[in-house]
Amino acid sequence: MSRISDRFDRLRRDRRTGLVTYITAGDPSLAQSAAILKTLDATGVDVLEVGVPFSDPLADGPVIQRATERALASGTTLDGVLQMVADIRPDIAAPIVLFSYANPIMRMGLAQFTARAAEAGVDGVLTLDVPPEEGREWHQAFTQAGIDMIFLLSPTTSTERMRKAAHLGRGFLYGISRLGVTGARTDISDAAAELARRVREVTDLPLVLGFGVSTPEHMQALGRMADAAVVGSALVQVIAEQGTDGDPAAAAATYVRWLRG
Amino acid sequence: MSAVWFGRRDPDARGYFGDFGGRFVPETLVAPIESLEAEYFEARRDPAFAAELDRLFRHYVGRPTPLWDARRFGDPCGQLRVLLKREDLTHTGAHKINNALGQALLAVRMGKGRIVAETGAGQHGVASATACALLGLECVVYMGTEDMRRQALNVFRMRLLGATVVGVDSGSCTLKDAINEAMRDWVARPHDTHYLLGSALGPHPYPLMVREFQSVIGREARQQCLDQTGQLPDVVVACVGGGSNAMGIFDAFIDDAQVQLVGVEAGGETIAAGRHAARFAGGAAGILQGTRTWVLQDAHGNVEATHSVSAGLDYAAIGPEHASLHASGRARYEYAGDSDALEAFQTLARTEGIIPALESAHAFAYLLKGAHGLAPGTTVLVNLSGRGDKDVQSVAALLPEGHHVAHQ
Numbered sequence: 183m184s185r186i187s188d189r190f191d192r193l194r195r196d197r198r199t200g201l202v203t204y205i206t207a208g209d210p211s212l213a214q215s216a217a218i219l220k221t222l223d224a225t226g227v228d229v230l231e232v233g234v235p236f237s238d239p240l241a242d243g244p245v246i247q248r249a250t251e252r253a254l255a256s257g258t259t260l261d262g263v264l265q266m267v268a269d270i271r272p273d274i275a276a277p278i279v280l281f282s283y284a285n286p287i288m289r290m291g292l293a294q295f296t297a298r299a300a301e302a303g304v305d306g307v308l309t310l311d312v313p314p315e316e317g318r319e320w321h322q323a324f325t326q327a328g329i330d331m332i333f334l335l336s337p338t339t340s341t342e343r344m345r346k347a348a349h350l351g352r353g354f355l356y357g358i359s360r361l362g363v364t365g366a367r368t369d370i371s372d373a374a375a376e377l378a379r380r381v382r383e384v385t386d387l388p389l390v391l392g393f394g395v396s397t398p399e400h401m402q403a404l405g406r407m408a409d410a411a412v413v414g415s416a417l418v419q420v421i422a423e424q425g426t427d428g429d430p431a432a433a434a435a436t437y438v439r440w441l442r443g
Numbered sequence: 444m445s446a447v448w449f450g451r452r453d454p455d456a457r458g459y460f461g462d463f464g465g466r467f468v469p470e471t472l473v474a475p476i477e478s479l480e481a482e483y484f485e486a487r488r489d490p491a492f493a494a495e496l497d498r499l500f501r502h503y504v505g506r507p508t509p510l511w512d513a514r515r516f517g518d519p520c521g522q523l524r525v526l527l528k529r530e531d532l533t534h535t536g537a538h539k540i541n542n543a544l545g546q547a548l549l550a551v552r553m554g555k556g557r558i559v560a561e562t563g564a565g566q567h568g569v570a571s572a573t574a575c576a577l578l579g580l581e582c583v584v585y586m587g588t589e590d591m592r593r594q595a596l597n598v599f600r601m602r603l604l605g606a607t608v609v610g611v612d613s614g615s616c617t618l619k620d621a622i623n624e625a626m627r628d629w630v631a632r633p634h635d636t637h638y639l640l641g642s643a644l645g646p647h648p649y650p651l652m653v654r655e656f657q658s659v660i661g662r663e664a665r666q667q668c669l670d671q672t673g674q675l676p677d678v679v680v681a682c683v684g685g686g687s688n689a690m691g692i693f694d695a696f697i698d699d700a701q702v703q704l705v706g707v708e709a710g711g712e713t714i715a716a717g718r719h720a721a722r723f724a725g726g727a728a729g730i731l732q733g734t735r736t737w738v739l740q741d742a743h744g745n746v747e748a749t750h751s752v753s754a755g756l757d758y759a760a761i762g763p764e765h766a767s768l769h770a771s772g773r774a775r776y777e778y779a780g781d782s783d784a785l786e787a788f789q790t791l792a793r794t795e796g797i798i799p800a801l802e803s804a805h806a807f808a809y810l811l812k813g814a815h816g817l818a819p820g821t822t823v824l825v826n827l828s829g830r831g832d833k834d835v836q837s838v839a840a841l842l843p844e845g846h847h848v849a850h851q
Contacts, residue, residue: 237745238731240623241469247613259743284467284730289744311467338474338633358471
């Protein structure tokens with residue numbers, strides 16, 4: 183059983199809502215990202231999502247776009263992200279999921295990427311611009327390497343396509359609770375409840391809901407509908423506010439503890 | 444336009460032309476794109492849709508556009524016979540209007556009242572704003588702030604036409620970044636918004652749909668060549684940014700194996716990272732903005748900055764059907780640099796009394812630079828994709844003092 187499935191099994195057994203965190207690797211530097219991930223793990227985060235910066239992040243809102251620009255400016259590459267994950271893996275208990283756009287992976291080559299990711303101890307990969315229809319070749323490569331391929335679901339996803347994602351996907355499904363690009367919101371929409379209900383009819387794969395979480399109230403609201411909630415842009419913003427001289431790891435841990443209430 | 448011209452050379456069911464194309468989009472966009480595909484396939488089978496587009500082409504755009512036998516320009520090109528397809532004479536002054544009207548009609552048919560579009564040189568933005576004004580649609584145009592500076596006149600034109608122009612200051616502040624921003628807008632409002640993509644790029648069905656709306660160019664030109672010269676041209680040349688004017692004119696000739704097809708990319712200052720936009724000269728296969736194609740990128744898969752004197756060619760990827768024509772060898776791709784394009788811009792003006800868009804000037808520059816072994820008398824059809832009024836100010840700033848009179 184994968185590290186991801188194991189973690190979600192435990193959450194269900196304990197009747198606890200999981201917390202998934204997203205950070206952009208290399209913002210402000212890979213060394214800082216390593217420190218942030220270790221600290222988040224120590225606070226008991228259930229899944230660590232690590233964003234691979236890409237020059238054209240068209241599914242991301244302004245907060246992650248800016249983080250991406252800072253990460254690229256600090257010289258971060260997919261190669262460097264894999265190296266960083268390999269370095270911290272022995273010290274981290276939580277599963278690690280890479281968030282990437284297709285092109286950096288294609289450039290490295292699917293076979294080389296999956297081999298290196300597996301070796302580094304990456305547990306899952308979510309490629310934002312590879313929907314299930316384009317995912318066959320990817321799915322094969324990930325399966326061979328023993329890496330979970332994770333798919334997104336949105337309120338516009340048809341039930342038929344949810345089945346496809348549930349069939350190809352491993353580990354968990356990532357539900358986007360609102361339309362639009364990534365970014366913190368002030369409320370959690372009813373669309374999240376509706377999406378969760380529709381997903382549950384199709385599969386019992388773990389479901390995490392994201393896009394918009396920024397308060398403990400959001401966490402609780404999403405927790406009633408899904409196995410875990412994702413905090414992304416709000417956490418990236420907390421890290422950004424530390425600048426290059428602050429202590430982003432400590433700030434991130436404080437923020438995550440507050441979120442969990 | 445007759446419905447018989449639609450559906451002649453479709454990509455496969457997943458939107459691939461050979462190894463290129465597809466639909467690499469964030470999940471939220473899959474449903475609106477699937478619905479767009481279904482609506483487009485239905486519309487192109489509907490004679491009433493084709494008839495309405497044909498009516499607009501004739502009476503609003505001014506089609507058919509003329510084919511001009513450019514005798515004086517042919518001389519400095521090594522005595523070639525150069526025929527100009529005058530897309531610069533369309534309403535709004537560039538081929539972009541063909542596709543903008545087609546997609547705007549489709550939006551009306553889909554019941555979507557809001558259009559978002561990206562623009563580089565501003566010509567597609569102007570065409571979209573025009574189509575929206577005509578059909579009563581709300582129009583939001585995303586444009587890189589660097590392009591807004593280079594094409595200030597077109598920004599004003601779009602606003603006059605009632606469009607909202609939104610500056611994009613991320614990345615390189617050019618066409619690629621405007622496309623990212625238009626897609627982000629569409630992701631947030633797929634229910635009431637149609638994304639009117641301006642080139643033969645992006646996820647399926649855009650490359651097919653844009654090519655089919657632009658194919659009127661080649662269809663007219665092929666018949667005009669036969670009528671005016673009694674034969675098909677030996678060579679067809681067009682500039683290639685995303686590649687819609689080139690696909691539009693190539694399309695009618697693809698089955699004419701004896702006709703050479705040449706696309707001319709922007710060579711910029713020199714073929715080095717960040718200083719050009721010649722994808723086949725400096726790029727590699729990759730995935731950008733929804734499609735698998737040739738992309739200018741670094742060793743880590745990040746998209747490289749591009750440069751061209753012409754905003755409309757200043758883009759890091761090329762339409763997937765061009766990548767397929769390149770792979771099969773059916774079309775050949777060359778490039779022309781900034782200074783050669785500026786020279787051609789002036790040469791066409793002086794020899795024919797026609798000021799071309801800087802984009803189109805790249806196609807003329809290719810012919811002026813030695814004719815590439817073409818024998819005198821060879822007939823070359825060139826797509827004069829747009830007029831150069833929008834570029835006059837920036838060309839004036841670029842030419843050394845007195846340079847433009849030195850040839851008198």
